[in-house]
Amino acid sequence: MQEGRPLSPTEINRDLLRSILDTPRWFWPVVGILATIVLAAAITIGIMINSGLGITGLNRPVVWGFFITNFVFWIGISHAGVMLSAILRLAKAEWRRPATRAAEVLTIFSLITALSMPIIHTGRPWRAIYWFFPYDFARGIWPNVRTPLVWDPSAIFTYLTSSTLFVLIALIPDFAVLRDHTTGLTHRIYSLLAMGWEGNPRQWKMQILSGVLLSALILPVFVSVHSIVSWDFGMAVAAKTWHSSIFAPYFVVGAVHSGVSAVVFVLIILRYIYGWQAYIRHEHVDALGRLLIVVATGWFYFFVMEVIFGIYGREADEIAVRELQFFIWPISGWTLVFVITTYFIPVALWLTKAARRNLWIMSLACISVNIGMWLERYIIIVPGLMNRGVFTFTWNDYVPRFPEMIIIAATFAFVSMLLLLFSRVFPLVPLYDIKEGEFLRTEVKIGRRVVPATFRED
Amino acid sequence: MKFTRRNFLAWAGISAVGAVGCDVFGSEGQELRLQSPVMQPEDLVKGRDNWYATLCRQCPTSEGVLVRVMEGRAKKVQGNPMYPVNWGKQSARCDAGLQALYHPERLAGPMRRTGARGSGEFAPTTWQQGLDTLSAQLGERGNGLLLVTEPIRAHQALISSRFANAFGGRHLGFEALDQTTYRAAVKDVYGQDLLPDFDLAHANFLLSFGADFLSTWVSPTRWSVGYGDFRQGEGRTQRGTHVQVEPRFSMTAASADKWVPIKPGIEGYLALSLAHVIISENLQAVSTDVNALTGGQGAAALANFSPDQVGPMLELPAAMLKGHSPADWIRELARDFAGHTPALAIGGDSAAAHSNGLFNLEAIYALNYLVGSVGEVGGVRFNPGSPIADLPAASTVGTMADWTSVAGDIREGRTRLLMVHSADPVYGLPASVGFGDALNRDDLFIVSFSPFMNETTAMADLILPDRIYLEDWGSDIPEPAPGYQVLGIQQPVVNPLSDLDPRSFVDVLLSTAQELDRDGDLPWGSLQQALRETSDALFALNRGSVEATSAGEFWNSLLRQGGWWDERETGPSASAPNGLYNQIANRAAQPIFSGEGMYLMPFSHNTLLDGRNTHLPWAQAAPDPITTITWQSWVEINQRQMEEMGFREGDIVQVRSSQGSITAPVYPNPAMRPDVVGVPLGQGRRHGPEYAIVGDDRESSNVLSILASSQVEGTGALAWASNRVQVSSTGESIRIVKFEGEFTSREIGNQIDNNPSEEIIKTTSPGASH
Amino acid sequence: MVTNRIDHKWGMVVDLDKCTGCQACVVACQAENNLPINTKDFFLQKRAYEWIRIERYWEGEYPNVKARFIPVLCQHCENAPCEPVCPVYATYRNDDGLNVQIYNRCVGTRYCINNCPYQVRFFNFWQPNWPERLKNQLNPDVTIRTRGITEKCTFCVQRLRRAELQVERVSGERLNDEKLKAGNYAPACTQACPTNALMFGDQNDAESKIRPYFDDVNTFDIHHEEERTTRGYRLLEEINTRPSIIYLKKVDQYPLNEDEDHV
Numbered sequence A: 001m002q003e004g005r006p007l008s009p010t011e012i013n014r015d016l017l018r019s020i021l022d023t024p025r026w027f028w029p030v031v032g033i034l035a036t037i038v039l040a041a042a043i044t045i046g047i048m049i050n051s052g053l054g055i056t057g058l059n060r061p062v063v064w065g066f067f068i069t070n071f072v073f074w075i076g077i078s079h080a081g082v083m084l085s086a087i088l089r090l091a092k093a094e095w096r097r098p099a100t101r102a103a104e105v106l107t108i109f110s111l112i113t114a115l116s117m118p119i120i121h122t123g124r125p126w127r128a129i130y131w132f133f134p135y136d137f138a139r140g141i142w143p144n145v146r147t148p149l150v151w152d153p154s155a156i157f158t159y160l161t162s163s164t165l166f167v168l169i170a171l172i173p174d175f176a177v178l179r180d181h182t183t184g185l186t187h188r189i190y191s192l193l194a195m196g197w198e199g200n201p202r203q204w205k206m207q208i209l210s211g212v213l214l215s216a217l218i219l220p221v222f223v224s225v226h227s228i229v230s231w232d233f234g235m236a237v238a239a240k241t242w243h244s245s246i247f248a249p250y251f252v253v254g255a256v257h258s259g260v261s262a263v264v265f266v267l268i269i270l271r272y273i274y275g276w277q278a279y280i281r282h283e284h285v286d287a288l289g290r291l292l293i294v295v296a297t298g299w300f301y302f303f304v305m306e307v308i309f310g311i312y313g314r315e316a317d318e319i320a321v322r323e324l325q326f327f328i329w330p331i332s333g334w335t336l337v338f339v340i341t342t343y344f345i346p347v348a349l350w351l352t353k354a355a356r357r358n359l360w361i362m363s364l365a366c367i368s369v370n371i372g373m374w375l376e377r378y379i380i381i382v383p384g385l386m387n388r389g390v391f392t393f394t395w396n397d398y399v400p401r402f403p404e405m406i407i408i409a410a411t412f413a414f415v416s417m418l419l420l421l422f423s424r425v426f427p428l429v430p431l432y433d434i435k436e437g438e439f440l441r442t443e444v445k446i447g448r449r450v451v452p453a454t455f456r457e458d
Numbered sequence B: 001m002k003f004t005r006r007n008f009l010a011w012a013g014i015s016a017v018g019a020v021g022c023d024v025f026g027s028e029g030q031e032l033r034l035q036s037p038v039m040q041p042e043d044l045v046k047g048r049d050n051w052y053a054t055l056c057r058q059c060p061t062s063e064g065v066l067v068r069v070m071e072g073r074a075k076k077v078q079g080n081p082m083y084p085v086n087w088g089k090q091s092a093r094c095d096a097g098l099q100a101l102y103h104p105e106r107l108a109g110p111m112r113r114t115g116a117r118g119s120g121e122f123a124p125t126t127w128q129q130g131l132d133t134l135s136a137q138l139g140e141r142g143n144g145l146l147l148v149t150e151p152i153r154a155h156q157a158l159i160s161s162r163f164a165n166a167f168g169g170r171h172l173g174f175e176a177l178d179q180t181t182y183r184a185a186v187k188d189v190y191g192q193d194l195l196p197d198f199d200l201a202h203a204n205f206l207l208s209f210g211a212d213f214l215s216t217w218v219s220p221t222r223w224s225v226g227y228g229d230f231r232q233g234e235g236r237t238q239r240g241t242h243v244q245v246e247p248r249f250s251m252t253a254a255s256a257d258k259w260v261p262i263k264p265g266i267e268g269y270l271a272l273s274l275a276h277v278i279i280s281e282n283l284q285a286v287s288t289d290v291n292a293l294t295g296g297q298g299a300a301a302l303a304n305f306s307p308d309q310v311g312p313m314l315e316l317p318a319a320m321l322k323g324h325s326p327a328d329w330i331r332e333l334a335r336d337f338a339g340h341t342p343a344l345a346i347g348g349d350s351a352a353a354h355s356n357g358l359f360n361l362e363a364i365y366a367l368n369y370l371v372g373s374v375g376e377v378g379g380v381r382f383n384p385g386s387p388i389a390d391l392p393a394a395s396t397v398g399t400m401a402d403w404t405s406v407a408g409d410i411r412e413g414r415t416r417l418l419m420v421h422s423a424d425p426v427y428g429l430p431a432s433v434g435f436g437d438a439l440n441r442d443d444l445f446i447v448s449f450s451p452f453m454n455e456t457t458a459m460a461d462l463i464l465p466d467r468i469y470l471e472d473w474g475s476d477i478p479e480p481a482p483g484y485q486v487l488g489i490q491q492p493v494v495n496p497l498s499d500l501d502p503r504s505f506v507d508v509l510l511s512t513a514q515e516l517d518r519d520g521d522l523p524w525g526s527l528q529q530a531l532r533e534t535s536d537a538l539f540a541l542n543r544g545s546v547e548a549t550s551a552g553e554f555w556n557s558l559l560r561q562g563g564w565w566d567e568r569e570t571g572p573s574a575s576a577p578n579g580l581y582n583q584i585a586n587r588a589a590q591p592i593f594s595g596e597g598m599y600l601m602p603f604s605h606n607t608l609l610d611g612r613n614t615h616l617p618w619a620q621a622a623p624d625p626i627t628t629i630t631w632q633s634w635v636e637i638n639q640r641q642m643e644e645m646g647f648r649e650g651d652i653v654q655v656r657s658s659q660g661s662i663t664a665p666v667y668p669n670p671a672m673r674p675d676v677v678g679v680p681l682g683q684g685r686r687h688g689p690e691y692a693i694v695g696d697d698r699e700s701s702n703v704l705s706i707l708a709s710s711q712v713e714g715t716g717a718l719a720w721a722s723n724r725v726q727v728s729s730t731g732e733s734i735r736i737v738k739f740e741g742e743f744t745s746r747e748i749g750n751q752i753d754n755n756p757s758e759e760i761i762k763t764t765s766p767g768a769s770h
Numbered sequence C: 001m002v003t004n005r006i007d008h009k010w011g012m013v014v015d016l017d018k019c020t021g022c023q024a025c026v027v028a029c030q031a032e033n034n035l036p037i038n039t040k041d042f043f044l045q046k047r048a049y050e051w052i053r054i055e056r057y058w059e060g061e062y063p064n065v066k067a068r069f070i071p072v073l074c075q076h077c078e079n080a081p082c083e084p085v086c087p088v089y090a091t092y093r094n095d096d097g098l099n100v101q102i103y104n105r106c107v108g109t110r111y112c113i114n115n116c117p118y119q120v121r122f123f124n125f126w127q128p129n130w131p132e133r134l135k136n137q138l139n140p141d142v143t144i145r146t147r148g149i150t151e152k153c154t155f156c157v158q159r160l161r162r163a164e165l166q167v168e169r170v171s172g173e174r175l176n177d178e179k180l181k182a183g184n185y186a187p188a189c190t191q192a193c194p195t196n197a198l199m200f201g202d203q204n205d206a207e208s209k210i211r212p213y214f215d216d217v218n219t220f221d222i223h224h225e226e227e228r229t230t231r232g233y234r235l236l237e238e239i240n241t242r243p244s245i246i247y248l249k250k251v252d253q254y255p256l257n258e259d260e261d262h263v
């Protein structure tokens, strides 16, 4: 069921290009604040590189902490892009239209942010070149393909490349519109980016075809990325709770859960700041809310199973970590917050239609999911490393310090800043997709229900 | 060939298969190896190193070491495999010597005092001026000279005491926890002047009272080497059994098969009671003449020490006795001890440091006569002493009686010149002796030869820094020696760094004596010359480990080996004084304690010892074996007792004796008599390098300072275990600096039903071994 | 430039019945291998470096209480979990049977630290720092590890290399002709250990002192543990990392749980 009034192409152009063609007054101050946070983190990173990771709370044996938690979190967020665009595009779900672009762009930015985390985490980032690029092959040294740490960058770079292509292809018709609305240098840049788009049938056909093809190609990559990220943990034998075969689907579903929630939140924000009430509508948020109930419940199933599988083996070390996660303060407190915020609060809200259509409640629910999902990664990673094994001399706690906090905060600022800046230069809601949607809004009556006619020329 | 898509794919396929094929089938196995391209610097070692034999001076034992030298810098110290005391082995203190050599806060050259005495303000001066001042002072007050050194033997001892004598002064060795009482007991029981050796390697039963012999007592490295064989020596059919009787759970107690937390000061009663059982049950060795030992009285000589009388005195915990009476327990122990020969009884440390310490030790060492292990394999072996007449084989160490009178001498102006070398009496003597205060006299001149700032040096008028032992000549007759004659040689393995200007203490003594014409007894230009003379004398003996055809060759071989020894020149034998047991029984006395409350057990720190290694970071950072604490003082209290007292780990507590108080964080020790507090020696310095004075008063305290200056009856040694203290909270709490995990190793046992130690330190019963 | 080395497989035997917890091995290792000084802060931060550490465990309650010491160092696993996870091959098993660590390749991911079941890998959280003069002591054969690098026990590989050179010099022949015997090469900890609780040797050398223990434990694997004739076992045997270190059980003369009629 499509809701809202029909829109004319001119209106669409005007509304959706508003963010690019006019600068709201709040824009630069907000970008400035975000940039300050990013700068503060950059300085912290500089200090950290200079003096060593000692300034963080990392210690022995908890050598992976907030940075890796945040890495997994942002990889998770990045899954929304493909989830929404590719699946919904392939499934020809009409309501995806306004959401896809923001989701895809969020994918790219969160991937870039996620990638930065392990590099910052190593302490001396320039050395990462050994890791990603086998330049030493003259001496016969290749990266060790047995480690998830090589699968990981491979998968993430593939995902980054394909998502970037995906976004660019979808942007071409919009670049053309922008080209036609601008003059001077900007005009020339958009001309270049539009690559001679004229909107002729052959171009449309190629563009749609490549979109569909990329969607299909990207799907396995999307599944692989978070599976592989989960294997960073699953393949480790020494951290007892990590070594679990259920991690791949558990992580993928969790990623979709947090990613889609993040997209919903971003959409609501965009609707608010750019006045896109006509484009991002309650019906879209409602649909995403319903989708999220399914995803969240799927995630919850894996969460419970993971714990049950873990304690089923009745291995002392495993049970000790579970005990730490669930019964020992303060980690038990964080676990409680995580379970409630990830599942019980949002799902309870999403169950009512009124809540799904209330943007405030939806924002809160989505924030709640992401708080919970961030904590989920923390609860998986850190207690596992606290090493409740037989060598009790190596048992230890982890308390993050200021450098970790500011860098984590800065990743959020960084992604927000990039989204804002992006919205300044490219339309965050795809013009042509919306127009296409409008074009297809012919409604047909099937039985007693009125449904949109979602046929295409093909 | 036309380059078509089909061709391209075909070629790509062929090359891929070819590449894989070549790799898998074609190449030699080693080409697939990784290591050749990833050579590490370790694979590319350049330059040659030299290993020089010398002596270690990190603790009074002074063992043979090899020092690795590359490009004029010492790189590693390790045991000299030939040296018959430590057989190539070492303690955790040994390596730390390098840090003394290259210590950032080594005193660079002579200094004179500029501020008030004790203010620690000094200005550099020249050697010329420094030596002139020393000569002038000696000329003026030489007859009031007191020369204080660490316990030294052989050449250093000879020259030091002759030097003091030449001026009409006195030489005295200083050691915070001295062996005077032990020495006296050895003299009384065995009639020996030199400390004996113990043949642990061949003993079957080891009964040790108080002696922390695996950590710090007398010759720990030597005992440890023997202990390894005692446990699982090659060719041994039976594993030795070790019972450790002491109120505190020392590192040695931790290694024992059985720890007996006896009431402090009652050790002698237990030993006599064991003797009573052995004699009355006729368990003694065949060779033992009980009649001679007991003046013909037999068990009646020890009538007051029957198990029934002594049992309750030990105050053994009921849970340890498991329903048996203490008397039965004593009988059982006596039967085990006498039934597993060769059996060996040793005692020292806290057992010797009560008012009745001499009684305790005599009673303990007399047991060896009963089981026939005096002078036998697996028993006590005696030492022959010096191969060269005059060369002292034992160190002279001042007792508490001596130091009390020294403090009086200073106060009354009889001692007017104090020369201190490698000793820190201001730190190491109980404040109640008043030694540090006595030094404040204006007409007293103090010369320190220490290469490092410390409490006594801070009081000095003149500092003439000595060389570190790795830069200096020296010699040692180990005490205890391994049962035969040994003379160890110390040689300089490196020169002092160019920014340092130390001078050898002994050489300074020699040159000063010469300058003041007091060198009648000191006819050597340098210590090296004296050593060379001794080498020639040894060559003339024409026996021992160094084979040479000329004196020159002998000298070189001597240096290469790190010493001379003659395995055939063994020690004397001992026979029991008549009526030994009557004598000891007469000496019996209950320990006297000063103060009220819990028994205070100070103990030598595993690496810091009495505090002499506090400035060395490796010594500071080596975890205490039991508590794993580093860089800090601590107070050990029984875990349950601590809970009852309301303390938690890390609470700063005040330990108040009759003489004063210190503060330190408290550590819960599951193995501790509930009425005992253990406090390690070593910290609490206020003058010295940064590493030595780390931590404030709350966590870094000198337990020696609060000891009463009570003496062991009959020897005048400090009865350092005779204090009782009140332990109270200060309300403050800190995190203990320890290596152990955040959680005690018991926690996991509560969580899940197993004990980590059982899982990773598997145990087996003796029958099942081998 | 691969040399045709004799395939050594070095190994260690740790006799828990001899270890007294004296820490001599710990300090010797620190001196030999240029370990940074473990300052007070390092202990408080739980970042102290001890390539070999002595863990002390309590058993029982006062007065029937026992302390147990166990020296833990890199086990030089044949099937080392730390190795496959390193993306840059900074840690690998070499032909000598040593699990070596190449500091200048390590990128600091710390994955290997997570994946070592024995927790014997150490990360340089700070730039190591020695007072100028103390640097004179540093062993020129051992790389100084900068911040951001993982390090661990190497079985003192530098001593092995020196010993090889020595054997070559003495025999005048390449190593592949002259077998390097255990006597030529002992790590610093083994050399120091006063009770000889640590023993070192070549598992491939039939005459080596340690060989019988390896034969025994290899013949009677974890499933036939009770058939072993020595006290040997491997740490965490059940995870099959196949360490090159065999521990000999502590002999408990008076087990705590036995009702003893004994002293």
Ligand SMILES: Nc1nc2c(c(=O)[nH]1)N[C@H]1C(S)=C(S)[C@@H](COP(=O)(O)OP(=O)(O)OC[C@H]3O[C@@H](n4cnc5c(=O)[nH]c(N)nc54)[C@H](O)[C@@H]3O)O[C@H]1N2
Pocket: A243, A244, A245, A309, A310, A312, A313
């Ligand atoms: N010699 C021999 N070899 C065989 C066979 C044979 O009969 N003889 N049979 C073959 C056949 S049919 C099979 S199916 C395979 C089976 O081979 P594997 O799959 O290797 O099966 P297992 O060794 O039984 O179990 C693998 C591991 O899983 C752990 N585990 C148990 N529960 C859990 C859990 O909930 N989570 C996680 N993460 N781990 C768990 C177990 O502790 C064990 O270490 O072996 C094959 N190989």
Ligand code: SF4
Pocket: B056, B057, B058, B059, B060, B061, B062, B063, B065, B086, B089, B090, B091, B092, B093, B094, B095, B221
């Ligand atoms: S025990 Fe003492 S004398 Fe012997 S090597 Fe160690 S520090 Fe030196």
Ligand code: SF4
Pocket: C073, C074, C075, C076, C077, C080, C081, C082, C083, C099, C115, C116, C117, C118, C119, C120, C121, C152, C241
């Ligand atoms: S003990 Fe740990 S570091 Fe050593 S080889 Fe085994 S897994 Fe690797």
Ligand code: SF4
Pocket: C085, C086, C087, C088, C089, C090, C091, C105, C106, C107, C108, C109, C110, C111, C112, C113, C149, C150
């Ligand atoms: S920390 Fe270094 S050695 Fe360890 S896995 Fe990472 S790169 Fe490899």
Ligand code: SF4
Pocket: C028, C029, C030, C032, C033, C051, C052, C073, C074, C152, C153, C154, C155, C156, C187, C188, C189, C190
């Ligand atoms: S083998 Fe060498 S590196 Fe390893 S613990 Fe022993 S001394 Fe240290």
Ligand code: SF4
Pocket: C018, C019, C020, C021, C022, C023, C024, C025, C026, C054, C071, C192, C193, C194, C195, C196, C197, C198
């Ligand atoms: S040196 Fe030997 S006895 Fe001492 S702690 Fe190390 S392994 Fe144990």
